[in-house]
Amino acid sequence: MPLQKLQGAMRIFSCQRSYCLKAQGQLTKDFVEALKAVAGSSNVSTSLAVCEQHGRDESMHRCSPPDAVVWPQDVEQVSKLAAMCYSQGVPIIPFGTGTGLEGGVSAVRGGVCFNLTRMDRILQLNTEDFTVAVEPGVTHKALNSYLRGSGLWFPVDPGADASLCGMAATSASGTNAVRYGTMRHNVLNLQVVLPDGRVLHTAGQGRHFRKSSAGYNLTGLFMGSEGTLGLITQATLKLHGTPEAMVSAVCSFPSVQAAVDCTVQVLQASIPIARIEFLDDVMISACNQFSGLSYTVSPTLFLEFHGTPRSLEEQVQNTGLLHGCVCPHLPAPQDCGGDQERPGGIWAHRRALALNGTCTGEHGIGLGKRQLLQEEIGEVGLAIMKHIKATLDPKDLMNPGKVL
Amino acid sequence: MPLQKLQGAMRIFSCQRSYCLKAQGQLTKDFVEALKAVAGSSNVSTSLAVCEQHGRDESMHRCSPPDAVVWPQDVEQVSKLAAMCYSQGVPIIPFGTGTGLEGGVSAVRGGVCFNLTRMDRILQLNTEDFTVAVEPGVTHKALNSYLRGSGLWFPVDPGADASLCGMAATSASGTNAVRYGTMRHNVLNLQVVLPDGRVLHTAGQGRHFRKSSAGYNLTGLFMGSEGTLGLITQATLKLHGTPEAMVSAVCSFPSVQAAVDCTVQVLQASIPIARIEFLDDVMISACNQFSGLSYTVSPTLFLEFHGTPRSLEEQVQNTGLLHGCVCPHLPAPQDCGGDQERPGGIWAHRRALALNGTCTGEHGIGLGKRQLLQEEIGEVGLAIMKHIKATLDPKDLMNPGKVL
Numbered sequence: 001m002p003l004q005k006l007q008g009a010m011r012i013f014s015c016q017r018s019y020c021l022k023a024q025g026q027l028t029k030d031f032v033e034a035l036k037a038v039a040g041s042s043n044v045s046t047s048l049a050v051c052e053q054h055g056r057d058e059s060m061h062r063c064s065p066p067d068a069v070v071w072p073q074d075v076e077q078v079s080k081l082a083a084m085c086y087s088q089g090v091p092i093i094p095f096g097t098g099t100g101l102e103g104g105v106s107a108v109r110g111g112v113c114f115n116l117t118r119m120d121r122i123l124q125l126n127t128e129d130f131t132v133a134v135e136p137g138v139t140h141k142a143l144n145s146y147l148r149g150s151g152l153w154f155p156v157d158p159g160a161d162a163s164l165c166g167m168a169a170t171s172a173s174g175t176n177a178v179r180y181g182t183m184r185h186n187v188l189n190l191q192v193v194l195p196d197g198r199v200l201h202t203a204g205q206g207r208h209f210r211k212s213s214a215g216y217n218l219t220g221l222f223m224g225s226e227g228t229l230g231l232i233t234q235a236t237l238k239l240h241g242t243p244e245a246m247v248s249a250v251c252s253f254p255s256v257q258a259a260v261d262c263t264v265q266v267l268q269a270s271i272p273i274a275r276i277e278f279l280d281d282v283m284i285s286a287c288n289q290f291s292g293l294s295y296t297v298s299p300t301l302f303l304e305f306h307g308t309p310r311s312l313e314e315q316v317q318n319t320g321l322l323h324g325c326v327c328p329h330l331p332a333p334q335d336c337g338g339d340q341e342r343p344g345g346i347w348a349h350r351r352a353l354a355l356n357g358t359c360t361g362e363h364g365i366g367l368g369k370r371q372l373l374q375e376e377i378g379e380v381g382l383a384i385m386k387h388i389k390a391t392l393d394p395k396d397l398m399n400p401g402k403v404l
Numbered sequence: 405m406p407l408q409k410l411q412g413a414m415r416i417f418s419c420q421r422s423y424c425l426k427a428q429g430q431l432t433k434d435f436v437e438a439l440k441a442v443a444g445s446s447n448v449s450t451s452l453a454v455c456e457q458h459g460r461d462e463s464m465h466r467c468s469p470p471d472a473v474v475w476p477q478d479v480e481q482v483s484k485l486a487a488m489c490y491s492q493g494v495p496i497i498p499f500g501t502g503t504g505l506e507g508g509v510s511a512v513r514g515g516v517c518f519n520l521t522r523m524d525r526i527l528q529l530n531t532e533d534f535t536v537a538v539e540p541g542v543t544h545k546a547l548n549s550y551l552r553g554s555g556l557w558f559p560v561d562p563g564a565d566a567s568l569c570g571m572a573a574t575s576a577s578g579t580n581a582v583r584y585g586t587m588r589h590n591v592l593n594l595q596v597v598l599p600d601g602r603v604l605h606t607a608g609q610g611r612h613f614r615k616s617s618a619g620y621n622l623t624g625l626f627m628g629s630e631g632t633l634g635l636i637t638q639a640t641l642k643l644h645g646t647p648e649a650m651v652s653a654v655c656s657f658p659s660v661q662a663a664v665d666c667t668v669q670v671l672q673a674s675i676p677i678a679r680i681e682f683l684d685d686v687m688i689s690a691c692n693q694f695s696g697l698s699y700t701v702s703p704t705l706f707l708e709f710h711g712t713p714r715s716l717e718e719q720v721q722n723t724g725l726l727h728g729c730v731c732p733h734l735p736a737p738q739d740c741g742g743d744q745e746r747p748g749g750i751w752a753h754r755r756a757l758a759l760n761g762t763c764t765g766e767h768g769i770g771l772g773k774r775q776l777l778q779e780e781i782g783e784v785g786l787a788i789m790k791h792i793k794a795t796l797d798p799k800d801l802m803n804p805g806k807v808l
Binding site for chain 1: 556574603605606607611646710712714715760767768782785796
């Protein structure tokens with residue numbers, strides 16, 4: 001059995017290598033020179049090592065490297081480069097921090113990877129409107145460092161230090177979504193380069209407002225589109241007032257049902273809880289092993305309360321009344337990574353579908369969940385998604401092979 | 405001058421009549437019989453009076469009556485009726501409560517008005533998941549009456565007792581959006597009959613979940629589409645825990661800037677305020693006259709706080725520290741209607757656009773703001789919206805002449 005496993009691993013490795021070699025060299029020398037003419041020689045690479053670094057994310061999906069990687073410096077360059085790829089029928093793969101978990105950056109048909117990390121300016125912080133605009137290289141940690149002292153913060157935190165535009169592209173979420181919402185609730189508008197190079201401002205150029213009902217919700221359409229409809233080159237985000245104080249708590253339960261019941265009761269009591277993360281016993285055990293922790297191995301809720309000291313006291317007290325074992329002032333738990341390599345954990349995608357749930361709460365569809373998306377959304381929904389894709393990307397060049 | 409006004413009014417009235425007469429009789433007798441065969445004879449009308457009642461909403465837009473009105477009883481009927489209209493090239497105009505303010509129900513090219521008010525069941529209340537599904541005839545007041553005693557409520561309140569699916573179609577909002585969000589934040593998924601009769605479940609049939617990143621956000625696409633992409637036949641809504649207690653307050657300011665500053669400070673201090681509505685002095689004066697009130701004629705904020713009695717005390721106290729004139733326990737102000745007939749008020753759409761704002765925060769585009777949408781969203785955005793419209797409604801039969 002160990003031998004079989006070893007052979008399996010070797011086979012996968014060998015496939016990766018042969019694929020990597022095969023995929024190289026599909027761009028003409030002239031085309032690569034043209035990319036360099038736009039972005040500058042030092043911002044284009046066709047080296048095998050660089051392409052392989054860009055052909056996979058942090059998931060188990062195998063490496064599919066692009067034929068070239070380009071680092072645009074601004075939206076005008078992105079626009080020109082996209083138009084060049086579009087006119088030549090070359091696939092375009094957007095790349096942020098590469099921290100995705102669904103194979104979203106795999107260049108399954110080769111093409112040009114657009115590494116957007118060098119566009120990393122924070123623009124237009126507007127403390128009175130609680131908004132900020134960021135380029136695609138800005139990560140959520142970088143933004144929150146920048147905001148320190150302003151009394152504002154951006155609360156969506158998926159664990160990894162992902163880029164904010166990448167988080168918009170994958171409709172990322174995080175453990176404090178219960179109070180602050182996901183990216184879908186916290187992105188006000190986007191600047192997007194369409195596959196043919198046109199620049200779209202989803203809410204109109206230079207505009208920023210908290211709410212609108214002007215026409216179709218283009219911002220929402222690109223949120224979670226995983227780079228299949230265009231390249232997100234700027235996101236305007238909603239900021240929140242920094243909470244005056246925080247309390248975190250870890251709460252063990254005798255059963256999954258008891259943890260669920262407590263969550264429902266906390267929400268029904270309108271306790272404005274900031275963070276709730278549930279881990280079952282299998283995952284707690286894995287976290288203990290991975291990070292050298294010593295949490296009780298049982299279904300567990302990690303909670304966080306934000307507010308004034310006085311309101312925190314009341315929140316914790318009321319939560320305690322609902323469930324006896326709240327232990328405030330414990331340190332926040334560390335992130336314990338993805339779910340796909342833990343077969344005993346509670347995150348079973350097909351079972352979620354069978355219970356009328358979703359196959360993905362936050363990581364997106366990418367390569368691995370396309371069949372599950374079909375099962376989830378059904379025939380008509382899939383047809384509409386394919387129509388939209390064909391409308392916005394008629395040559396199927398934007399991050400091909402993903403989502404649909 | 406008064407005579408000219410009178411003549412103008414007479415001209416408008418005369419146009420309406422002639423249009424009403426002209427628009428009648430464009431459907432063949434066979435087609436009307438076919439509608440009756442699906443919906444039942446008593447649920448189809450071609451009477452002039454009924455058609456005129458359905459040809460306008462509560463706005464100043466003139467009446468453009470449909471050729472027939474049909475009251476479907478269920479989604480299967482909506483599907484069959486839409487397919488019939490689609491195959492014959494007959495426009496389809498969805499109709500909820502007719503309380504819109506942008507002329508969204510005007511049948512500018514005649515056709516069949518789908519009055520959906522007889523589909524008024526409240527389905528699948530799920531108190532543990534905080535969700536409920538409603539048919540298009542259910543209004544937000546009816547839903548909240550139904551929820552009384554459950555500990556849950558639906559907070560979006562646009563003033564008029566609009567239907568919830570109509571509120572989804574127009575991306576409605578309300579004065580407590582500051583805490584609970586708009587319809588965009590409170591609709592989890594939709595059932596939509598497409599122009600050709602296909603039934604789309606935007607999140608998959610029978611599914612309900614609070615968050616997902618599975619494929620393109622079809623729910624978001626239909627939110628605010630104003631009936632131009634399909635007929636919303638069911639909406640699954642997010643419910644909230646009923647606040648334990650409420651306090652409302654009315655706060656006068658010496659200037660608009662002072663009222664704005666107070667709002668910003670309240671939000672920066674993370675006071676979880678539920679409602680903020682701003683009225684300038686012109687509007688306060690109009691409200692006083694219209695409703696026999698006696699508010700001080702100056703820029704005014706209407707505030708409401710939700711929470712436990714103890715947290716309310718703190719919220720009101722902290723708001724008071726920011727601004728001295730909070731007067732709790734005053735009754736909530738009455739709704740004072742639309743904005744278009746008050747030229748002195750602060751809601752000037754073009755000025756909002758010039759300041760990088762939106763021409764419509766909540767009522768939609770309808771008939772009257774199509775030019776403003778163009779100015780707001782720009783050429784590329786408009787092109788994408790038109791592409792989407794053409795993709796989902798290739799014959800331009802869904803509520804034609806609206807939005808685009």
